[in-house]
Every structure is written in structure tokens, then in C-alpha cells.
Amino acid sequence: MTDAPETTVALPAGVVERYEKFSRFNSPYPAHRRGRAVDLYPGDGVGRSPLAGVVRAVRTVGCPDRPYAAPEDHLIVVDLADEWCARAGVPAGTVARILHVIPEVSPGDKVAVGEALGPTTRSGFFGQWVDDHVHLGFRPPDANPFRASGSLPLAVDAPVEPVAWDGTGRVVERGPTHVVLDGPRRDGGVGSFAALASDGGVPLDGGATHYAGGGAFESRPEPPATDGTEAAALDPGDAVSLFGTRVGTATEHGAGVDGGGAPRIEWEPVDVRANGERVVGISLFAARGDRFGVKVVCPDRGFSIGESVTVALVPSDDPIRLGVG
Structure with a gap:
């Protein structure tokens, strides 16, 4: 039963x-x-x-x-x-x-x-x-x-537009433990939601990779990916890559409208680097507006307003994982 x-x-x-x-x-x-x-x-x-x-x-x-x-x-x-x-x-x-x-x-x-x-x-x-x-x-x-x-x-029940980004942007906001970059940007669509896209065009959600898992948003229909890394929609077991590095694996689907829904993602052991130095991670979400930015969590690294920052992902034997408590 x-x-x-x-x-x-x-x-x-x-x-x-x-x-x-x-x-x-x-x-x-x-x-x-x-x-x-x-x-x-x-x-x-x-x-x-x-x-x-x-x-x-x-x-x-x-x-x-x-x-x-x-x-x-x-x-x-x-x-x-x-x-x-x-x-x-x-x-x-x-x-x-x-x-x-x-x-x-x-x-x-x-x-x-x-x-x-x-x-x-x-x-x-x-x-x-x-x-x-x-x-x-x-x-x-x-x-x-x-x-x-x-x-x-x-x-x-709010579709999210995936927006590609090369990982490089300038600092537009500073906090005690983070900076916000001016990328990714999108043309038009102000008022609807958008999020950073994986290499295969899937809008990503979560703390990458400082939390053990993340997820994907349900996206608007987009042309299929041409690089062969993943489709524009994820199924359990699919690889997820970002900035040319495999960053996670799709697991079972989360809750979704009409029985569908975006999958969860188990992050691979990777480090996030900003201008070559390891940082805690990047904070991902869906936001409205033409510039929604990416938040880099970096309590031990001070970037200046206007400074150019390049974010990269590399495999790691000791990735940062923040737990509860």
C-alpha cells in the first residue's frame, strides 16, 4: 500500500x-x-x-x-x-x-x-x-x-527567462560579506523574471555551491542549446554546467504546475573563484528588471565599487558547504 x-x-x-x-x-x-x-x-x-x-x-x-x-x-x-x-x-x-x-x-x-x-x-x-x-x-x-x-x-507559476553570462562584471554594490555585479543583463522584458542561465540555457536557483543543493526555475520556451552540454529543460540525471565547468546533476523534479516542475540540482564538488581567488559562492535567484546582477558571497575578499570581477568554477577536493546552524 x-x-x-x-x-x-x-x-x-x-x-x-x-x-x-x-x-x-x-x-x-x-x-x-x-x-x-x-x-x-x-x-x-x-x-x-x-x-x-x-x-x-x-x-x-x-x-x-x-x-x-x-x-x-x-x-x-x-x-x-x-x-x-x-x-x-x-x-x-x-x-x-x-x-x-x-x-x-x-x-x-x-x-x-x-x-x-x-x-x-x-x-x-x-x-x-x-x-x-x-x-x-x-x-x-x-x-x-x-x-x-x-x-x-x-x-x-511564474516562468523565468534564462539569461546567458560570461562570468565577468563590475561591482555595483558592496556589503560586509558580498558584492553584486552588473551582469548578467538582458534586453527588454522588464517586469518579468529572469535568472542566470546554465551553459545549456536553464535558469538556475540556489547557493552555488556553498549549499549542498540548488535547483532550476521553470523557464520560458527558448531555442535548444547548440553546445551539446544539456537541453533547455532538465531531466533527472542530466549534467548541469556553468562557465564551461560541470557544476551539478539534476535529481528528481520538485513540485511543479500540472505535475511538472523544475528539478533539484545536487552541486558537484567545485570551488567558486573571483579574479582567481576562492570565495564562498554565488547567490542565485529570479529577479525583475533589465539588470538583476549576480551576488558573489566573499566575506574574506574586499572588491571595490567599479572593480571588474571574473567568476569561474573549478573542480575541488574540499568544496565549501555551509550547513544549518
Whole structure:
């Protein structure tokens, strides 16, 4: 006897498009590694609701002690409105979990899509280079919404354009542990999402390769690759390459719309180098706008604004892998 398949939550494109960026796999936590959570980046410090429903509970929780982060985080549990459940393709009574927002709502409050729940918070649950965001996951009607595990598979019904890049760009933003480069760029398409493409034209997601695994976005139809490295869509077992180096292998597909979906990627043991020096990795996501940039995580290397940086990948016997905690 086999278990019944889990319902996949299909997050509508109209919801995701209210945010500047999103990522499903750019995290070391199990829910992200398994394609069961999404991070939504508002860009303005306001934690807007990605759903409609009634607040069931608000809790304050402890988080890892980080010098750059608040000592606590917050969980907002929302009983989803029946109409929102129908739109997302899940049973009535499905529950949402929202993290990294300082709640300005209380149990019993009704919330609508786009409504402010409170300001985002710098949480010890994510790295210093990670921008403020709204973490979103879902639980079936009969599940305990306060446990850390048990979220439903999640798909994002927002196609992402793959954009090729040669790995070279200039620094346009500096932080304590990262820089943002001015590439890749794309022509037009402002308002839709785009992400860095693999050598075979697949838009990539995740922390490459400082987290053990990443993933791919569901992409817009593109011409097939001509270099023979991989097709413009990935199947389990396919090789994934970037900047001419094999960087990962596609595993089983994550949650997807209509049973499809983008696969997860197990990263190969590689080092990321910036101007020849090893750095922690590159942070990948889908973003709107003509210049969405790549974030290089480099806490031990200071690049200057305007400096030209070339990112390369090389096989490694001791790759950097950041875990939970």
C-alpha cells in the first residue's frame, strides 16, 4: 500500500510578481532543499502578504545568534481563504506559515494579498549576505502548523527567462560579506523574471555551491542549446554546467504546475573563484528588471565599487558547504 500523493501548492504568478525577487532553493534548510518553501523579496522592507485568509496565530521564536541579526524571529500562521485555496489548487483548510516578518497583525485579523503584515526582520536564520524576505510555506488542513517540518510541495507559476553570462562584471554594490555585479543583463522584458542561465540555457536557483543543493526555475520556451552540454529543460540525471565547468546533476523534479516542475540540482564538488581567488559562492535567484546582477558571497575578499570581477568554477577536493546552524 502506498501513500497518497501530496497536494502541490501552485503559487500564482500574480502573487509572485508583487515582489522584486524570489527563490525556492537558495537556503540550506530542508524545506527549501526539498522544494517546499519559497522566499519572496519585497525590496522595500515591507512584509506583504502573498495570500488571503485569517490569522490563526502569531508566535515569537528564537533563532541562531548572529552579530548582524535580531535575537528572535516571528511566525505568522494564516488559515487560507477558500477562494485562495481554489486558486492555488489546494483543499479548503490549508494553512500558510510566514517567517521573517515582525507582525503588526493579530489572531482573527483578515489579510489580503499585498496587504502589509509588518516590517521584515534581519533573522539569524539566514546569512549576512541574504536580503530581507518573506519565507512562505504551506501545511495540509490536519497538520501541526507550528512544527518545523511537514510543509507541502510548492510550485511557482511564474516562468523565468534564462539569461546567458560570461562570468565577468563590475561591482555595483558592496556589503560586509558580498558584492553584486552588473551582469548578467538582458534586453527588454522588464517586469518579468529572469535568472542566470546554465551553459545549456536553464535558469538556475540556489547557493552555488556553498549549499549542498540548488535547483532550476521553470523557464520560458527558448531555442535548444547548440553546445551539446544539456537541453533547455532538465531531466533527472542530466549534467548541469556553468562557465564551461560541470557544476551539478539534476535529481528528481520538485513540485511543479500540472505535475511538472523544475528539478533539484545536487552541486558537484567545485570551488567558486573571483579574479582567481576562492570565495564562498554565488547567490542565485529570479529577479525583475533589465539588470538583476549576480551576488558573489566573499566575506574574506574586499572588491571595490567599479572593480571588474571574473567568476569561474573549478573542480575541488574540499568544496565549501555551509550547513544549518
